[in-house]
Amino acid sequence: AQKVTQAQTEISVVEKEDVTLDCVYETRDTTYYLFWYKQPPSGELVFLIRRNSFDEQNEISGRYSWNFQKSTSSFNFTITASQVVDSAVYFCALYTGRRALTFGSGTRLQVQP
């Protein structure tokens, strides 16, 4: 069975603070892919990143960074110097090549000005 847990239901920060969104996954497959999606208040789902299970190198894209640790089955997402435009629901998802993505329940991030 596959499972993705995003234990943080809602996080509120003040602009310019750093914030980390946690994601813990479960799978018995040795080959898998992890994703983060952003859902802004307008409702669409925006693809942010994909990592495969063979590549534990952390990734940075502007103010966004991702920390993938197989030892703890985690794929955490950090936003540095948060901005109001970062306010959204963020979903972590797992893919093992069987049919479709398994999503976490999402973390709502509110960035206050």
Place this chain on the structure above:
Amino acid sequence: DAGITQSPRHKVTETGTPVTLRCHQTENHRYMYWYRQDPGHGLRLIHYSYGVKDTDKGEVSDGYSVSRSKTEDFLLTLESATSSQTSVYFCAISESSGRDNNEQFFGPGTRLTVL
């Protein structure tokens, strides 16, 4: 942005009526998916397609059927809508299910309310 459209974007219907949602893509991707999004559940797979006329069930397929007669269109039908099917429905596409190009891109969503 991936060329994915969904229609209608909003629909209100009554219990027991049939409803069809349409997903249209211009990317010529092989794989298409229907998900529903409900509070506290993230997104859950309803049905997916791996080619024209090739479909399979997902996690929450009861009460839904799908059809794909062309690469670009994937239809989701609620034969007899129930209030439990009130949800936001997302279509997604992906180029591959393998090692590369397996990221899924999502349409804008359809908000369905069953009264």
